[in-house]
Amino acid sequence: MTGKFETVSAGSALPANDAPVTPHGIPHRGGAVNPAAAALGASFPGAIVRTEVVWGETTIIVVPGRILEVMQWLHDDPDQRYDFLSDVTAVEYRDLDRPVEVVWHLRSLPFRRFLRIKAQLPRNAPLQVPSVWSIWKSADWIERECYDMFGIRFVGHPDLRRILMWEQYKEGYPLRKDFPLRGRFSRSEQLRQALVQNPEAKYSMEELSIADAFEDLPEDMRRRIGSGERTGE
Amino acid sequence: MASGTRTIEVELSTTGLDAHGKPQRRPLVTNDGGSAFEIGAPDSMEPELSGDHMLINIGPQHPATHGVLRLVLELDGETVVRCIPHIGYLHCGFEKIGEYRQYNQIIPWTDREDYLNSIGNNVAFALGAERLFGIEITERCIVLRVIAAELSRIISHLVWLGTTCIDIGAFTPFLWAFQERENVYNLLESWVGARLTTSATRVGGMAADIPAGWMDGLRQFIRTFPVTVDEIDRMLTRNAIWVGRTIGLGVMSPEEAINWGLSGPMLRASGVAYDVRKDFPYLEYETYDFDVPIGTNGDVYDRFLVRMEELRQSVRILQQAADRLPEGPVNIDDPRIILPPKSKATSEMESMIHHFKQVMEGPRPPAGEAYVAVESPKGEKGYYMVSDGTSKPVRWRIRPPSFVNLAAIPKMVEGHLLSDVIAINASIDIVMGEIDR
Amino acid sequence: MGLASRPDARTVSYEPQGNEGWVATRLDFLVNWGRANSLWPMPFGTACCAIEFMATAASRFDLARFGMERMSFSPRQADVLICAGRVPFKLAPIIRRIWQQMPQPKWCISMGACASTGGMFDNYAVVQGIDTIIPVDVYVPGCPPRPEGLIYGIRMLQEKVLNERRMDNRLRDEMSPDPSSQLYISPAAIDELGEPFGNSVHQTRSAP
Numbered sequence: 114m115t116g117k118f119e120t121v122s123a124g125s126a127l128p129a130n131d132a133p134v135t136p137h138g139i140p141h142r143g144g145a146v147n148p149a150a151a152a153l154g155a156s157f158p159g160a161i162v163r164t165e166v167v168w169g170e171t172t173i174i175v176v177p178g179r180i181l182e183v184m185q186w187l188h189d190d191p192d193q194r195y196d197f198l199s200d201v202t203a204v205e206y207r208d209l210d211r212p213v214e215v216v217w218h219l220r221s222l223p224f225r226r227f228l229r230i231k232a233q234l235p236r237n238a239p240l241q242v243p244s245v246w247s248i249w250k251s252a253d254w255i256e257r258e259c260y261d262m263f264g265i266r267f268v269g270h271p272d273l274r275r276i277l278m279w280e281q282y283k284e285g286y287p288l289r290k291d292f293p294l295r296g297r298f299s300r301s302e303q304l305r306q307a308l309v310q311n312p313e314a315k316y317s318m319e320e321l322s323i324a325d326a327f328e329d330l331p332e333d334m335r336r337r338i339g340s341g342e343r344t345g346e
Numbered sequence: 347m348a349s350g351t352r353t354i355e356v357e358l359s360t361t362g363l364d365a366h367g368k369p370q371r372r373p374l375v376t377n378d379g380g381s382a383f384e385i386g387a388p389d390s391m392e393p394e395l396s397g398d399h400m401l402i403n404i405g406p407q408h409p410a411t412h413g414v415l416r417l418v419l420e421l422d423g424e425t426v427v428r429c430i431p432h433i434g435y436l437h438c439g440f441e442k443i444g445e446y447r448q449y450n451q452i453i454p455w456t457d458r459e460d461y462l463n464s465i466g467n468n469v470a471f472a473l474g475a476e477r478l479f480g481i482e483i484t485e486r487c488i489v490l491r492v493i494a495a496e497l498s499r500i501i502s503h504l505v506w507l508g509t510t511c512i513d514i515g516a517f518t519p520f521l522w523a524f525q526e527r528e529n530v531y532n533l534l535e536s537w538v539g540a541r542l543t544t545s546a547t548r549v550g551g552m553a554a555d556i557p558a559g560w561m562d563g564l565r566q567f568i569r570t571f572p573v574t575v576d577e578i579d580r581m582l583t584r585n586a587i588w589v590g591r592t593i594g595l596g597v598m599s600p601e602e603a604i605n606w607g608l609s610g611p612m613l614r615a616s617g618v619a620y621d622v623r624k625d626f627p628y629l630e631y632e633t634y635d636f637d638v639p640i641g642t643n644g645d646v647y648d649r650f651l652v653r654m655e656e657l658r659q660s661v662r663i664l665q666q667a668a669d670r671l672p673e674g675p676v677n678i679d680d681p682r683i684i685l686p687p688k689s690k691a692t693s694e695m696e697s698m699i700h701h702f703k704q705v706m707e708g709p710r711p712p713a714g715e716a717y718v719a720v721e722s723p724k725g726e727k728g729y730y731m732v733s734d735g736t737s738k739p740v741r742w743r744i745r746p747p748s749f750v751n752l753a754a755i756p757k758m759v760e761g762h763l764l765s766d767v768i769a770i771n772a773s774i775d776i777v778m779g780e781i782d783r
Numbered sequence: 784m785g786l787a788s789r790p791d792a793r794t795v796s797y798e799p800q801g802n803e804g805w806v807a808t809r810l811d812f813l814v815n816w817g818r819a820n821s822l823w824p825m826p827f828g829t830a831c832c833a834i835e836f837m838a839t840a841a842s843r844f845d846l847a848r849f850g851m852e853r854m855s856f857s858p859r860q861a862d863v864l865i866c867a868g869r870v871p872f873k874l875a876p877i878i879r880r881i882w883q884q885m886p887q888p889k890w891c892i893s894m895g896a897c898a899s900t901g902g903m904f905d906n907y908a909v910v911q912g913i914d915t916i917i918p919v920d921v922y923v924p925g926c927p928p929r930p931e932g933l934i935y936g937i938r939m940l941q942e943k944v945l946n947e948r949r950m951d952n953r954l955r956d957e958m959s960p961d962p963s964s965q966l967y968i969s970p971a972a973i974d975e976l977g978e979p980f981g982n983s984v985h986q987t988r989s990a991p
Contacts, residue, residue, distance in 0.1 A: 117642040118617035121600045123625045135627045141480055141712060167714045168477050196604050197620075199719070204732050204741040207989070218717060218730070218745070222604065222618070225625050229717070251607025254753040262441070264377075277434035277782055278908075279873050283376055287442055287907055294439075294446055294987045296907030300977035301970030303907070304915055307872035308879060308965035406877055407827060409856040414829055414874060435874045436829055439908040446989045454903065461831035505834065524841035531838075541838075542831055542927055738989060779830050782871075 126194065126223035133225060139169040147171035147228050149193055157183055162233070170229055177215075177232040181243040181269075184230070187219060188248050195219040195228060198249035201256055203263045205290050215242050215265060234265070244270035262288040279310050399427060402764070406435045412509060412771065413778030415752075424763045429756045433749075436782040444742030448708030449475045449549050452742065456729075457543040459744060460780040462505050463722050465534065465544045466498030472547035473628055474718035474729035479549060479683065479711040486674045487551050492629050492667045493564070494546060495720070496660040500571070501530050502723035502775075503653050503660075507578065510650070510772040514591050519578050526574050533563050549709060550684045551677030561668060568665050575657050583654070592647040596758035596770035599644060606757070607750040610725025611656065612774060615641035615648035622721035636663050646773040653775075656723075683709045708737030717745075724748050724775055744783055748776040811949055818862070818888065819944040821850040822937075825861030825885065827878060829868030832895035832927040836867045839930035849937060858884040863940065864917075867927075869897035870910045879965070882917040887955045890920045890944070892936055895927050901977065902926060905986065911977035915968065918958055 124131070143166060150164045150173055160179035165172045175183050187195040199218040212233040219228045234240050244267035246252040256267040257276040264286035267273055274280055278287070283306065284297045296303055405416040414435035420428040440459055444452050456467040469491045476483060483491075504527050508520035531541040537556055538546040546553050582588045598608065603616040613620055621638045623631040639655035641648030677684045685704055686697040713735040719728035725747025732741040751774050759767045824846075828836055840846045840854070855861035858881045870878055882891070893913055896902035899922040901911035913919060920943060923936035947954055960967040979987070 118600050118644060120640055120642070121604070121618045123618070123620040132632060133625060133627055134632050135630045137482060139477070139480070141714060168480070168716045170715075170717060172715075198607055199726065199728065200730070200743070200745045202730065202741075202743045204715075206740055207734060216730070218728070222620055222625075227626065227717075249607065250602075250605050251750050251753065254749060255607075258749075275434075277437040279434070281376060284907065287439065290989075292442075292907070294442060294906050294989070295979075299970070299974050300911055300915075301966065301973040303872055304875060304910065304973060305964045305966060305970070307875040307910075308916070308960075310873075310876055406874065407856075407881055409854070413833075414877075435871065435877070436869070437871050437873065437908050438869055438904045439906040442908075443904070443906055446986060458831055458903075461834055464831075505837075508837075521842045524838060525843060527838070528841075528843045541929070542834060 121222075123222040124225045127225060136169060142167060144169050147173075147226055149173070149187065149195075149226070149228050152190070152193065153183060153186075156186060170227060172229040172231055174231045174233060177234060177242050180230070180232055181245065184217070184245050184248055187228070187230075193221060194223050195221045195226075197222050198245065198251050198255075199227075201245070201252055201259055203259055203265055203288075205263070205288070207290060209236070212236060213240055213263070213265070215259070217245070239266070240264060241266040241268055243268050244273075246270050262286060264289065279307075281310070404767075406432075409512075412776050413781075415771075415776070415778060415781075417755075417767065417771070419759075419764070419767065421764065424765075426759050426762055426764065426767060429759045429767070431752065431755055433752070433778070433781055436778045438783065440783040441742055441744065444739055446738060448737045449711070449739070450704075450708065452739075453547060454543065454545045457545055458779060459783055460502075460722065460724065460727070460746075460748075460777050461542060462502040462777055463498045463724070463727075464542055465494045465538075465546050466502070466720070466722055467727070468544060468547040469495050469498075469629075470718065470720040470722065470727055471729050472549060473720065474716055474731055475549045475711070477716040477718050478714060478731050478733055479709070481550050481678060481680070481683065483551060483678060484675055485672045486555075487676050487678075488629050489667050489671045490552060490556065490676065491547065492631070492634070493664060493671075495629070496663045496667070497530055497533065499660050499723045500657060501527050503657050506653060506723070506772075506775045510769075511582070513768050513772045514588065516582065516588070519581060522574055522578060526571060529567050529571070533560065533567065536560060536563070548677070548684065550680060551675075555676045561671070564664065564668055568661055568668065572658065572661055575654065575661075579654060583651070589647060591765075591769060592650060592773075593645060594643075595646040595762060595766050596773060597644045598754065598758060602757070603644065603754075606754045608725070608754060609747050609750070610721070610723065610775075611649050611652045612725065612751050612754075614639065615652045616644035617642050622719050622726055626719060628718070628720060634663050634666050636666075646769050649773045649775075710735060710737045719745065722747060724777065724780065725751060744780070746780040746783065748774070748778075749781045752776050752781060807949070811947070812945075814949070815945045815947055819941040822862045822890075822940070822944075823853050823855045823860060824851050825855050825858050825864045825881070827864055827866045827868075827881060829866075829870065829874065830897070832867035832898070835927040835930060836865065836894065836933065839933050844930040844934065846934075846937075849934070849941070851937065858882075859886065861885055862888065863890045863892060865892045865894055866898040866913050867894040869895075869902060869904055870913050870916075871908045872910060875910050875916055876965075878913060879916050879960075883957075887957070890940055891917055892921045892923060892940060893919045894923045894933060894936070895925055897926070899924065905979055911973075915966075915973045915976060918967075 146164065146166055150171055153173060154161050157179060160176050160183055162174040162176060187193050197220040199220050202216050204214045204216060212235050215232045215234065217230040219230065232242050242265060244252060244256055246256065247269065254276060256270050257273060259265055260267060260273050261275040261277050275282060285292050400421040402419045402421055404419065406414040416432040418430045419426050440455055443455060453468055453471060456471040457464040460467050504523040508523035511519040534544055535541050537560060538544045538553055598616045600617045603613050603618055617640060619640050624638055636659045639652045641652050681700040686700055690697040691701040711733045713733055715732040717728055717730040719726050727747055728745030730743040730745065731739050734740045755771065755774065758770050826836055838844065840852065846852050864882060864885060866878065893899045897904060898913050901909050910916060921936045921940045923933055925932050958967045966973065
């Protein structure tokens with residue numbers, strides 16, 4: 114057991130008399146730009162597509178291939194220190210001409226800053242971006258969910274599989290705009306597919322290999338599972 | 347019904363037996379076309395078999411998992427070697443539905459996703475939508491929303507307290523906590539008409555102003571609630587059983603906690619002083635005088651202490667808010683966004699047109715995007731909304747604090763006993779509605 | 784809110800039993816009275832309704848006065864499955880399995896709008912009513928139902944139990960789902976139950 118931890122304060126890199134206040138009167142566009150934009154433009158020429166400030170939040174659009182190095186720099190650089198990954202998500206617009214955007218929300222706790230990074234993926238290519246799991250462990254489940262809902266592959270993720278829907282879910286990727294609200298199959302078909310899943314009786318390969326549990330099963334069950342049958346009640 | 351036979355070629359995930367006589371399984375997933383492809387097995391899947399390890403499945407239906415969470419544990423005797431959580435058993439398509447509803451119509455959905463913090467979620471969503479619309483709300487609305495958010499924090503922490511006590515074995519605080527919740531439910535019901543699913547805010551204001559005499563009820567609650575907190579405190583905080591069952595469990599260091607994206611009491615118990623109300627303020631929280639409790643050990647006991655102290659601090663904020671509530675209108679004065687009163691909508695033509703447009707089409711924000719984060723009882727709760735200028739959002743994303751907090755559970759329970767898993771799980775304060783959405 | 788003498792109260796009524804002896808009817812009454820007043824609930828709580836269920840079990844509304852304070856989280860020891868909350872498709876086989884693990888006599892209360900019909904979640908993820916998966920005895924509407932509403936539903940179930948006759952040998956039949964599809968009612972019935980109706984047809988439109 115460790116001893117007591119030293120308190121880490123948000124805003125520790127700022128002067129002590131800089132208490133934040135509730136923002137008022139934020140303009141739609143324009144306003145103060147996050148200093149990361151200028152610093153990124155200097156350190157990674159050619160990686161930045163565009164910078165926008167919408168409702169007081171800076172959005173930096175980065176070339177998808179350069180995301181990982183940009184993120185690593187944002188995490189490590191002593192003037193940026195974006196140590197908190199808030200969210201990774203994706204946006205697909207109703208306008209088919211616009212690309213699918215993958216959005217990262219970063220916070221720098223020492224500097225009390227918020228930054229949004231986007232990567233625009235054209236629709237006619239497979240959707241994939243680098244995973245930032247190697248930098249922030251919180252990306253683990255968040256990227257799995259983004260994959261589950263949009264079908265975006267996160268290259269370098271240790272275990273990219275569905276998390277909210279069941280792993281053999283066949284209807285597609287629910288948050289895509291071409292996926293209808295009530296699903297592609299009829300209600301009885303959806304229910305039938307769900308009921309034959311029997312997820313409790315099904316363990317993943319990882320889980321079954323853990324405890325060598327296959328040995329402990331009764332003989333007839335071993336035979337039936339070996340032949341691919343799903344166990345019933 | 348067609349007759350005759352068809353041959354269908356299907357990719358099997360078992361490809362016979364390997365050298366040891368065990369079935370060889372390949373993990374397969376299907377793409378949208380329905381064809382299966384194999385995903386490479388990660389290196390971490392190599393089994394480490396040191397002795398006989400047991401595979402235990404907890405959930406998804408289980409009293410102590412706080413909802414439909416499934417934990418698969420690899421046990422070496424009673425000690426957990428590995429934990430694999432499975433979620434998604436309460437996935438109800440909130441974010442998809444958000445794309446098919448107007449902004450005011452989404453508010454009932456925010457009630458139901460983190461259902462312990464309903465009115466707090468209403469406030470958070472309204473703040474996000476107002477950022478997207480570019481609206482400044484009235485002074486009275488700001489203070490009422492602070493009152494709502496803090497009441498919500500109190501009732502959420504009381505549920506956490508009651509259910510954690512039951513999990514660890516103490517039944518009585520559950521009854522005390524739920525009795526106090528009934529007092530808050532009475533207040534909420536007299537304000538907005540519902541106990542749990544309040545739908546109390548609207549874009550630009552609130553669904554209703556507080557009724558006459560409501561503030562007396564709130565002051566009565568402020569007076570009597572700390573007595574119950576003290577009672578629970580006396581029973582638990584220095585209780586040998588409670589301390590023995592919670593000290594030293596599930597420790598996360600500050601750096602790990604930040605890297606794993608923990609927020610809220612989980613993060614603060616690990617010694618990180620980050621509270622969205624203090625660091626990225628909203629609703630003029632910087633003008634209130636309150637403390638944020640920070641732990642130092644990062645274990646279950648510290649999380650308990652942090653939440654107990656947050657209950658007291660919430661009462662402090664409520665007292666200040668009750669004292670400063672200004673008179674004035676609750677809703678902004680924009681007929682394109684706030685519904686006109688029914689008396690005008692049925693008598694004046696212009697109001698009737700406004701009413702019609704708002705109900706049938708809904709108010710339209712300019713194209714843009716906004717991410718507003720609040721300090722929910724569970725952590726940093728954010729709503730990210732993207733608008734293309736129409737009355738329904740293009741994307742409504744909920745940043746769920748419990749989802750990110752729960753992802754750290756495999757790290758926290760390694761090396762602990764089975765009964766500790768339940769205590770650690772309880773200390774995260776998860777709500778499956780928010781995790782699975 | 785008096786539950787007994789409401790003019791519109793629909794009680795379950797059976798044909799007068801001419802052929803049953805006095806002992807059989809007294810035995811019926813004894814068994815049913817015992818069952819109705821000591822129903823052990825299995826709270827299959829998923830979402831917001833579970834919180835209202837917990838509030839019903841707590842001090843203010845107190846399920847103990849109906850003999851239901853002993854929550855049975857193991858289905859093997861439970862009498863009534865109270866499905867409190869929305870049931871997504873991923874959870875459907877779980878609730879089916881839990882129901883099948885409960886021994887007879889068993890009943891089911893579907894608490895809330897989501898368990899009864901899918902509620903406000905008319906989308907790809909949620910089962911449109913658990914009665915497409917398991918047989919339901921009492922539906923309690925509400926989102927979430929007030930504790931008084933849940934208690935009213937429990938009282939309705941108690942009346943149903945009190946009016947059971949042992950000579951009705953179809954009461955304790957297990958449902959038999961079709962082995963290949965696992966559905967126990969016809970697919971056409973499920974599709975019809977899950978159809979949007981009224982205003983719902985407009986709610987699947989995303990563009991303005």
